[in-house]
Amino acid sequence: MATTPKTLYDKLWDAHVVRRQDDGTALLYIDRHLVHEVTSPQAFEGLRLAGRKPWRVQANLAVPDHNVPTTHRDQGIQDPVSRLQVETLDDNCAEFGITEYPMNDIRQGIVHVIGPEQGATLPGMTLVCGDSHTSTHGALGALAFGIGTSEVEHVLATQCLLQKKSKNMLVQVNGKTATGVTAKDIVLAVIGQIGTAGGTGYAIEFGGEAIRDLSIEGRMSVCNMAIEAGARAGMVAVDDKTIAYVKGRPFAPQGELWDQAVAAWQHLHSDPDAHFDRVVNIDAAAIKPQVTWGTSPEMVVAVDAKVPDPDQEANPTKAEGMRKALDYMGLQANTPITDISVDKVFIGSCTNSRIEDLRAAAAVAKGHKVADNVKLAMVVPGSGLVKQQAEQEGLDKIFLDAGFEWREPGCSMCLAMNADRLEPGERCASTSNRNFEGRQGQGGRTHLVSPAMAAAAAIKGHFIDASKL
Amino acid sequence: MEKFDTLTALVAPLDRSNVDTDAIIPKQFLKSIKRSGFGPNLFDAWRYLDHGEPGMDNRKRPLNPDFVLNQPRYQGARILLARENFGCGSSREHAPWALLDYGFRVIIAPSFADIFFNNCFKNGILPIVVPSSQMDELFRQTLAQEGYQLTVDLNAQTVTKPSGEVLSFEVDAFRKHCLLNGLDDIGLTLQHVDDIKAYEASRAKEAPWLFH
Ligand code: SF4
Numbered sequence: 001m002a003t004t005p006k007t008l009y010d011k012l013w014d015a016h017v018v019r020r021q022d023d024g025t026a027l028l029y030i031d032r033h034l035v036h037e038v039t040s041p042q043a044f045e046g047l048r049l050a051g052r053k054p055w056r057v058q059a060n061l062a063v064p065d066h067n068v069p070t071t072h073r074d075q076g077i078q079d080p081v082s083r084l085q086v087e088t089l090d091d092n093c094a095e096f097g098i099t100e101y102p103m104n105d106i107r108q109g110i111v112h113v114i115g116p117e118q119g120a121t122l123p124g125m126t127l128v129c130g131d132s133h134t135s136t137h138g139a140l141g142a143l144a145f146g147i148g149t150s151e152v153e154h155v156l157a158t159q160c161l162l163q164k165k166s167k168n169m170l171v172q173v174n175g176k177t178a179t180g181v182t183a184k185d186i187v188l189a190v191i192g193q194i195g196t197a198g199g200t201g202y203a204i205e206f207g208g209e210a211i212r213d214l215s216i217e218g219r220m221s222v223c224n225m226a227i228e229a230g231a232r233a234g235m236v237a238v239d240d241k242t243i244a245y246v247k248g249r250p251f252a253p254q255g256e257l258w259d260q261a262v263a264a265w266q267h268l269h270s271d272p273d274a275h276f277d278r279v280v281n282i283d284a285a286a287i288k289p290q291v292t293w294g295t296s297p298e299m300v301v302a303v304d305a306k307v308p309d310p311d312q313e314a315n316p317t318k319a320e321g322m323r324k325a326l327d328y329m330g331l332q333a334n335t336p337i338t339d340i341s342v343d344k345v346f347i348g349s350c351t352n353s354r355i356e357d358l359r360a361a362a363a364v365a366k367g368h369k370v371a372d373n374v375k376l377a378m379v380v381p382g383s384g385l386v387k388q389q390a391e392q393e394g395l396d397k398i399f400l401d402a403g404f405e406w407r408e409p410g411c412s413m414c415l416a417m418n419a420d421r422l423e424p425g426e427r428c429a430s431t432s433n434r435n436f437e438g439r440q441g442q443g444g445r446t447h448l449v450s451p452a453m454a455a456a457a458a459i460k461g462h463f464i465d466a467s468k469l
Numbered sequence: 470m471e472k473f474d475t476l477t478a479l480v481a482p483l484d485r486s487n488v489d490t491d492a493i494i495p496k497q498f499l500k501s502i503k504r505s506g507f508g509p510n511l512f513d514a515w516r517y518l519d520h521g522e523p524g525m526d527n528r529k530r531p532l533n534p535d536f537v538l539n540q541p542r543y544q545g546a547r548i549l550l551a552r553e554n555f556g557c558g559s560s561r562e563h564a565p566w567a568l569l570d571y572g573f574r575v576i577i578a579p580s581f582a583d584i585f586f587n588n589c590f591k592n593g594i595l596p597i598v599v600p601s602s603q604m605d606e607l608f609r610q611t612l613a614q615e616g617y618q619l620t621v622d623l624n625a626q627t628v629t630k631p632s633g634e635v636l637s638f639e640v641d642a643f644r645k646h647c648l649l650n651g652l653d654d655i656g657l658t659l660q661h662v663d664d665i666k667a668y669e670a671s672r673a674k675e676a677p678w679l680f681h
Contacts, residue, residue, distance in 0.1 A: 018661070018664050018665055018668040019661060019664045027658060027661060027664070027665075029665070029668055029669070029672065031679050038500075041501075041502030041503060041504075042502070042503060042504035042562075042566070043504075045502075045503050045504045045505060046504055049504075049505070050470075050655070052655070055665075056669075080524060081500045081501075081523050081524060082500070084502060085500060085502050088502040122678075122679070124676065125679070148562070149504075149562060150562060150591060150654065153655065154654055154655050154658065157655045157658075157659070158655060158658040158659060158665065159665065159669075160658055160665060162654065162658065253678035253681065257677060257678040257681060258678070260677065260678065261676070261678045264675075264676060
């Protein structure tokens with residue numbers, strides 16, 4: 001009997017259905033649950049109140065990241081509310097026996113950086129976390145998505161979630177990108193094309209030569225922002241790079257189990273004739289380094305372009321949205337992007353804080369100085385291990401010599417829940433994933449860019465094509 | 470989740486429409502680590518005269534004497550009367566958590582915001598929709614009679630007044646079943662423990678590296 005061709009998403013889904021309910025929802029088994037301090041306390045409290053225990057304690061891995069300070073860790077956390085949230089995670093993990101990398105552990109870092117780094121994210125897994133950027137982990141050929149607090153508790157207690165299946169979307173990035181065009185530019189260009197709601201209701205598989213050419217870390221940057229395109233999950237098929245990336249990591253299987261796993265992982269790609277409900281084709285060669293100009297990731301243009309003019313927008317609702325965004329951003333229509341100067345630069349976040357990101361930024365910063373008009377340029381590694389690696393490579397020296405600050409790992413100014421934030425009106429070149437109003441601090445203005453572009457903006461004091469520096 | 474079958478309790482009237490979740494529990498309290506303990510900050514901006522922040526000793530804060538829940542006659546109320554579109558705004562589960570922690574198990578209103586309505590059932594609160602004309606009557610009677618109590622019977626789907634008059638209400642059969650039996654989503658999933666275990670056993674054979 002011929003089997004129906006399946007997409008990667010179909011395969012991952014089907015392999016995890018525990019039971020199907022009459023109304024079309026499925027009880028889906030979750031292989032890995034990552035936990036951080038902000039969305040978990042109530043879930044643990046719920047377990048306690050109901051007298052329940054985690055269903056499979058080894059499936060969980062916890063780390064504090066959102067609230068942790070990026071300086072003076074030896075002095076602890078100054079903000080008492082943040083401190084309590086972090087201490088609560090420590091206590092909950094101790095009480096329930098969950099493995100945690102506490103704040104001063106070298107393995108601590110942003111939850112979406114440490115999962116793959118530790119091999120806790122494996123191909124073929126279902127992986128969830130109480131955080132929307134869980135889509136990152138799909139880069140390894142896993143089904144990974146963000147959940148709310150009730151669902152965090154549900155996973156803790158049952159190792160399952162009640163879910164409705166999404167539709168299949170394929171985003172094909174065809175051909176090769178030009179030099180200087182990074183994973184971040186690809187995903188920003190994709191979002192610019194399909195819009196922030198373009199992926200709503202879909203699980204997106206990213207494919208095509210330009211995606212296959214990316215490193216695993218680059219694929220993580222792409223999948224990270226699938227949620228910014230409205231999709232709960234993003235993923236990339238497993239290939240040799242995936243397997244090479246996973247090999248030897250602390251949680252990765254070894255010996256005979258490794259061979260068995262690799263054999264199974266070879267099937268983690270869409271079958272040739274698999275049906276996608278929507279296919280988007282993108283020409284990689286046409287992508288240039290991207291800079292967002294507005295308050296939504298879809299408000300993005302190439303660095304050599306101008307700030308768009310709402311008067312040229314035919315759709316009146318869209319034009320109104322553009323005007324509001326320009327007003328908030330303090331920008332005039334038709335201003336060349338390269339004329340926009342920045343007050344702060346943030347290199348970090350779960351999108352762009354891995355070692356390759358830091359290498360790319362350091363390559364640009366090397367031998368230069370941060371421009372006088374830039375009040376603060378900070379580099380926040382994604383984990384303690386990324387930081388250590390960067391220091392072994394001398395990247396910290398390059399940054400420090402250029403006038404960047406070199407910080408401790410965490411979410412930091414991506415969402416400004418700790419002390420790192422923009423002041424009202426301040427403009428920031430940021431490698432993070434959200435440019436929403438107030439995201440990096442009340443009244444702060446965020447421009448999303450790649451690490452190389454952020455470093456270039458720091459050096460020049462305004463946006464510029466990093467490859468032209 | 471705590472079961473709900475019947476409740477006879479004091480009634481408090483909150484005579485405002487479009488009460489949003491930010492009013493129910495202001496955003497500064499979302500940094501909290503608990504699902505419980507939001508009760509003292511329920512309706513914080515209305516209830517106290519100063520600006521509330523997490524970590525304050527709420528017992529020492531100046532109460533707004535004009536706010537209805539601060540009146541002595543409504544202390545211990547477990548049934549809340551409300552107006553149109555109660556619970557609109559964000560999806561924060563902190564809103565039902567705060568109402569529950571304060572002591573409310575039943576909210577009676579002419580209409581509810583959708584997400585909030587769902588969140589109530591997830592957290593053991595029974596939201597009851599009663600037409601506006603009957604709502605007016607309930608508000609009037611509550612205000613007129615100190616110590617006014619109602620008896621809510623979920624199984625019979627009735628609200629009984631002190632006079633003996635009975636109002637009936639609609640509730641989704643599945644939600645009623647969950648609430649009557651104290652089944653939350655987790656409780657329901659745990660009815661399929663055998664399926665989960667069977668899945669794990671077969672998965673452990675196919676993909677043993679996930680279970681080592
Ligand atoms: S780095 Fe930013 S987007 Fe990523 S998990 Fe932290 S706060 Fe969320």
